[in-house]
Amino acid sequence: MLKIVVLVSGGGTNLQAIMDAVEAKTITNTEIIGVISNNKNAYALERAKKHGIPAMCISPKDYESREAFNDAFLDELQQLNPDLIVLAGFLVVIPEKVIRQYEHRMINIHPSLIPAFCGKGYYGLKVHEAALKRGVKVVGATVHFVDEGTDTGPIILQKAVEVKNNDTPETLQRRVMEEAEWKILPKAIDLIANGKIELIDGKAVVCGE
Template sequence: MLRAAVLVSGGGTNLQAILDAVKCGTITNTEVVGVISNNRNAYALERARAAGVPAKCVSPKEFQDRADFNKALMDAIDELCPDLIVLAGFLVVIPSELIRKYENRIINIHPSLIPAFCGTGYYGLKVHEAALERGVKVVGATVHFVDEGTDTGPIILQKAVEVQEGDTPEILQRRVMEQAEWIILPKAIDLIANGKVSVQGRHVTIVR
């Protein structure tokens, strides 16, 4: 049974997609053992509690410096003994020590087809604003392993979504979530839980 810890910062729609997929059996062989947020007011914490999942806030505002926060975050994660850490809209730079300790065991969902519209400064609505400003016809989402770069880790899954005439960033964001993020993030977790993902360098192979 894969022990998954989910890290969130906001509303937790991707967390809800994971919880629903575990409940209905789309994600198999997996237990969500805890949810951690850097934001005490994150609705994601309420989603976790409603599902009976332990939820905790570790906020950088409560520590004098980043090193103390990083240690507290790592301690909170280690307490859960996770096999996999899922970043589901976690808007915090992950400590290098954590990445090294959990190498190829941290995954992230990004709302674009990497390498487009990714890296420093591209998060949340900003991704969709940039895509519409550039006039692209296809956007999407990517699930990737986390390395010490920003959105540079090995890509696990991607799914494309068409841009439609009259889209606003908010409308496009919602469509990407519904048609891509909420589908490929649970799928990636299920593949990992069942030993169907292997990593060599920057390349991921899915065992069918």
């Protein structure tokens, strides 16, 4: 059984997609053992509690220094002892000590087709604003392993979404979530839970489908 902890900052729509998929058994062999947010007002925490999942807030604002926060964050993760950490709209930079501790055991969902519109400063609506400004015809989402870079880890899954002529950043964001994010994040977790992702020469390869 793959034990996962989900990290969130806001509404938790990707968290909801994961919880729904676990309950529907489209994610198999998986248990959500905790949800952590940096925002005590995040609706994601309420979503978790409604499903009986332990949920807590660990915010940099509550610590004297970033180092103190990093230590507390790592300590909490170690107590939970997850097999996999899932970043589902988590807007805090992951400390390097956490990345090292959970190497190849931490994944992130990003609302673009990496390497387009990713890296420092590209998050939330900013990604979709940039895509529309550039005039691209196809956008999408990417699930990747987390490494020390920003959106640079091995890519696990991607799904494309067509851009429409009348799209706004908000409508595009919603469609990318519905058509891509909420589908490939649960799928990636299921693949990992069932041993179907291998890292070969620094690339994530889907095996045995």
